[in-house]
Amino acid sequence: MTTRRGLHVVEPGLLTTVQDLGREGWASFGVPAAGALDEEALRLANRLVGNAEGSAALEITLIGPVVRAAGDLDLAVVGGSFGPAPGRVLRLEDGEVVSLAAAPGTARAIVAIGGGIDVALILGSRSTCLSGRFGGFEGRRLQAGDFLAVFPASASPLEEARVDLPQPGEGGVVLRAFAGPDEAEFDAGARAVFWGTTWKILPQSNRMGLRLGGPSLGHVETASRATEGTTRGTVQVTAHGHPIVLLAERPVTGGYPKIAVVAAVDLGLLTRTPPGSGVRFERISPTEARSLLAAREARLRALIGART
Amino acid sequence: MKEAGEFAWLLAFEGDEAHANEAARGAAASIRRSGLPGLVDIVPAARTVLVVGSPELDPARLAAFEAAPLHAAPVVSLRTHEIPMTPDGEDLDKIASLAGLSPHAFVEIFVQLTFTVGFLGFSPGFAYLYGLPEAFHLPRRGTPRVAVPAGSVALAGPYVGIYPASTPGGWNLLGRTAHRLFDLRADPPSLFAPGDRVRFRL
Numbered sequence: 322m323t324t325r326r327g328l329h330v331v332e333p334g335l336l337t338t339v340q341d342l343g344r345e346g347w348a349s350f351g352v353p354a355a356g357a358l359d360e361e362a363l364r365l366a367n368r369l370v371g372n373a374e375g376s377a378a379l380e381i382t383l384i385g386p387v388v389r390a391a392g393d394l395d396l397a398v399v400g401g402s403f404g405p406a407p408g409r410v411l412r413l414e415d416g417e418v419v420s421l422a423a424a425p426g427t428a429r430a431i432v433a434i435g436g437g438i439d440v441a442l443i444l445g446s447r448s449t450c451l452s453g454r455f456g457g458f459e460g461r462r463l464q465a466g467d468f469l470a471v472f473p474a475s476a477s478p479l480e481e482a483r484v485d486l487p488q489p490g491e492g493g494v495v496l497r498a499f500a501g502p503d504e505a506e507f508d509a510g511a512r513a514v515f516w517g518t519t520w521k522i523l524p525q526s527n528r529m530g531l532r533l534g535g536p537s538l539g540h541v542e543t544a545s546r547a548t549e550g551t552t553r554g555t556v557q558v559t560a561h562g563h564p565i566v567l568l569a570e571r572p573v574t575g576g577y578p579k580i581a582v583v584a585a586v587d588l589g590l591l592t593r594t595p596p597g598s599g600v601r602f603e604r605i606s607p608t609e610a611r612s613l614l615a616a617r618e619a620r621l622r623a624l625i626g627a628r629t
Numbered sequence: 630m631k632e633a634g635e636f637a638w639l640l641a642f643e644g645d646e647a648h649a650n651e652a653a654r655g656a657a658a659s660i661r662r663s664g665l666p667g668l669v670d671i672v673p674a675a676r677t678v679l680v681v682g683s684p685e686l687d688p689a690r691l692a693a694f695e696a697a698p699l700h701a702a703p704v705v706s707l708r709t710h711e712i713p714m715t716p717d718g719e720d721l722d723k724i725a726s727l728a729g730l731s732p733h734a735f736v737e738i739f740v741q742l743t744f745t746v747g748f749l750g751f752s753p754g755f756a757y758l759y760g761l762p763e764a765f766h767l768p769r770r771g772t773p774r775v776a777v778p779a780g781s782v783a784l785a786g787p788y789v790g791i792y793p794a795s796t797p798g799g800w801n802l803l804g805r806t807a808h809r810l811f812d813l814r815a816d817p818p819s820l821f822a823p824g825d826r827v828r829f830r831l
Binding site for chain 2: 345346347348349350351352353443444450452453454455499500501502547548549550551552553554555572573574575579582584585607610611614615
């Protein structure tokens with residue numbers, strides 16, 4: 322008898338979705354990019370189990386899922402600390418059940434499965450677009466009883482390897498960021514508050530954006546602002562003066578002024594940081610942000626190799 | 630031109646919004662046709678174009694499109710969409726009375742108008758349509774509705790929009806259409822593209 326290899330969802334966890342590197346090139350039709358919030362974790366988790374770096378995997382949030390293997394499977398949890406073997410290959414035998422419970426102080430992780438999750442490619446990606454209710458597994462978060470089929474594994478897992486990504490500390494995180502396109506609309510006082518405050522990640526955060534609690538940056542005129550394209554990592558400020566860091570599933574356009582942009586190299590760390598933690602911004606230049614990204618790409622290339 | 634990310638730039642255009650948007654659409658089309666290496670996404674909006682690239686993209690080459698958005702041939706869309714509409718929106722009476730008209734008279738005028746797709750955003754397939762006379766410009770509702778029905782034709786500020794799917798929304802509801810605006814099996818998935826003309830009929 323042949324049964325399809327894959328993963329049964331025994332308990333879904335808080336917010337578990339299928340994600341890959343997202344769908345780029347569709348923003349002018351109003352389609353959000355979606356994709357893993359922590360790209361670095363996705364690429365490394367896939368590498369551990371022998372997949373191409375952009376294969377579809379699970380993104381798990383705050384309360385991890387309980388899953389049961391159908392067939393022998395290799396899993397890798399990378400990002401936050403969930404389950405018995407974060408950062409390493411976890412071999413599951415047919416029928417084995419594993420709880421990917423979160424360690425304290427961790428928010429999100431990627432669970433890659435050898436072969437990659439077999440869901441339909443939609444507009445070039447297997448990512449779940451929650452707001453549009455399409456992509457991933459039936460366009461929604463996973464529920465108990467779902468079954469995720471996986472493709473046949475194409476390469477051997479890296480059984481000896483271990484991946485450790487930066488984790489939030491007790492006092493929270495410091496994120497490097499550069500001036501946003503609308504910085505000039507904020508007066509010196511508001512800018513000093515933005516760069517000087519230890520903000521707190523609010524529980525109302527989601528895959529569109531992380532809301533930051535703290536002092537108001539003052540009333541911001543938004544009624545007459547022109548709507549324009551948004552980028553990942555942009556810190557926009559609401560009419561009441563509260564910052565929001567835009568993430569992978571942000572709407573493609575927005576009308577709030579943008580005070581800063583979080584360096585792409587630090588976005589993964591931010592998404593590993595749970596609600597209630599502190600966030601402080603350290604100012605760098607866009608040129609420095611590009612250098613940091615180039616250095617990280619070189620490191621990832623060395624780890625991942627030429628496989629894509 | 631402003632930096633919006635490590636490899637993302639916003640090009641801005643001057644003038645009243647309709648003209649700035651036309652320039653933004655022209656620049657977006659010119660950039661798309663240019664075949665510059667490293668282009669990932671080009672997003673025209675009200676007064677700007679966001680260009681997202683890879684490290685290959687040379688920002689110096691983008692600046693030229695901000696200075697002369699239509700340096701290639703002007704973009705003229707020949708597509709006109711006729712959208713059937715039932716004028717039974719919850720806010721129709723309010724919209725008409727703010728315009729000093731009866732609901733019937735307002736709808737009679739509305740269906741004579743031709744709109745232009747300025748840009749898409751907010752949700753998949755949601756188009757911002759220009760061409761609403763200033764007398765019909767209304768602020769959005771103070772409190773957004775939790776769920777606007779799919780197909781709702783709605784007004785806010787200078788724009789007309791149609792909600793492709795049921796989402797939260799703060800626009801004033803004029804009517805609804807059964808016309809499909811976003812279909813994942815279609816290529817492209819959105820019925821509307823920037824520059825298209827749109828008319829409503831009863």
